Amino acid sequence: MLASRVASICRRRRLAIPLPQILAGGGTNPARSSPVAVLLSHGYYSTAAAAAPDPEPCPATVSYLVSCGISPAAAAAASRYVRIRDRDRADAVRALLREYGFSEAEVTRTVRQDPFLLNFDPDRIIRPKLDFFVSLGFEPRFIAAEPHILARSLDNHLVPCIEFLRGILGSDDSVRTAVCRVPRALLVDLDNNMRPAVEAFRRHGLPEESIAKLLLIHMGVLMVPLDRIAEAFEDLKELGLSVTDTAFLYSFRVICSLKRETWVRKVALYWSFGVCEVDLLRAFKTQPTILLVSDESLKKKFRFYLDLLKLDIDDVMAQPMTLSLSLEKNVMPRCAVLSLLMREGKIERKMNLLPALLSNSTVFSERFVWKYAKDVPDVVKAFEGKIKFQGFGDREFERMSHHTTGAKS
Structure with missing residues (x-):
């Protein structure tokens, strides 16, 4: 019965993309080749700032970004999307970050990920946001990990989002924990992403305390499209997991993190090492993150356990923590x-x-x-x-x- 449920989901997922194509692997997303292009695609900046990239790098901008510790190649790529209009202002932005406790490495990381910030008014635009996060107990490395947050409006986006999260999580400590684990989740729109996702959790029977725990586990679930949320609930139901099961929230987080073709490919990979459907399902319920292990890492671990340690595949799958x-x-x-x-x-x-x-x-x-x-x-x-x-x-x-x-x- 359990095996048929796994097979049913895998067959349903195969309908979308042929298995040979999945196993062959896909290409990289061109938008991911440039962090600045990703920013523009999400509309974090004005239409004026989001103009088409220049065909040639700006030498002055490249020179300044290199002086900030960015590699020449990365600086040249970024300069096609952004111009450093005022070096004094850019210097002031970097000085402001240091004033708030950013190390030189964190300043460099911030500039590398979001050079647009160098054109912002440091005292009028950036300082109030830094004060806001400091008041909540966030450390500089949080901003350095996702500096695009400083491009969002304080009054129209950041404050309302934090208040919404506080209403679910109950305290600033919990908000800080959840956001620091997945800071990019704070970039998504409150009314178009956060609220609808939480309402979807409620419609599918997830209790309020479970919703709070889910956000603490991985706040990135707020970035998941509504149709994928519905599919994830249906998938876990077919696997025999209910919203009251201990493993449900961790399993939900994993299922939402996987594209359908990735799910099929990973199941096929486990099968290739002789793992039966029942054992894979049991292992998944015990340690859901085994489906997040990269294909290459998984192959390396199986070869180590089976070939070098001479362990039995059944023993490895009985202790799925070995794969994590x-x-x-x-x-x-x-x-x-x-x-x-x-x-x-x-x-x-x-x-x-x-x-x-x-x-x-x-x-x-x-x-x-x-x-x-x-x-x-x-x-x-x-x-x-x-x-x-x-x-x-x-x-x-x-x-x-x-x-x-x-x-x-």
């Missing part, structure tokens, strides 16, 4: 530690590996690093990633159904 962990930063250093301890005879060569790899960092370090650091000093280097994992040799690990074999006393 970083191989380089988390899994491989732990494997290096365990491999050292096995060679030194400190722990059994036959053990249940996955619980050790998935354990809390503090628990792992206490059990396998600091306990043996005096006798095997290299375990500290291995845990820090300074000794690379070379494999466990010809051996098999216990299946997940077996009991863990502990360290020697």
Whole structure:
């Protein structure tokens, strides 16, 4: 029954785009090649500012942007869309950012992402918005992460949006947490995007407290088109998830983040490694973010677990957190530690590996690093990633159904 639900959704998604075309991959979005072009396409600036790009870069603008720490190529691309009309004003904008605690790196990042801001009146246009965000407890890196926010009207956009979010989330602390996680969501229109999205959540039966939690999880759901929101509710219903299920909100966030063709491609990728539909659905409900792992990362992780560690695909899918962990930063250093301890005879060569790899960092370090650091000093280097994992040799690990074999006393 569960398998048929997954297959049903996948078949429905295949109707929109042929599977061979999906698996072949698509091209990049031309608009994404220029951040300034993206700004213009969203209408954050006036029609006058959004004029057609000039065929040639402006040397004076390129020179100024390079002096701000921007690469010549990026400066040349930006100068086709924006002109620095007054260097003194541009300098004053940068000085204002420093006054509000921006580091030089954050000033550079802000200018690189939104050079239009250099033409704004620093005291009349930018300072009031910085004061507003400071009053809410936002730090400079929030603005540096999404400086286009400073191009939005304070009275007509930013204040009403924050008030709307406060009405749902209940406090400035929660608003700050939600916005800082997805600052670009604060760019969308209140009446055309935010309100309709929240009303759609309510129409589909999501309780108020769940809506608040969803925005805390990922406020980007407010940017999702209404038809996609309806599809996401229907998809999760077909997968057997109701709005009262613990996994629903995280699953909803993931489903809304995926294009239909991406969903089909990722399911096909899991199938290619021998994952059955029932196991994929179970893993998705346990760890929805496994569908957000990039294709290349997923292939690399499966090859590591199946080919190098010789684990069974069923055991990996029974612990889907393994697919969310970083191989380089988390899994491989732990494997290096365990491999050292096995060679030194400190722990059994036959053990249940996955619980050790998935354990809390503090628990792992206490059990396998600091306990043996005096006798095997290299375990500290291995845990820090300074000794690379070379494999466990010809051996098999216990299946997940077996009991863990502990360290020697």
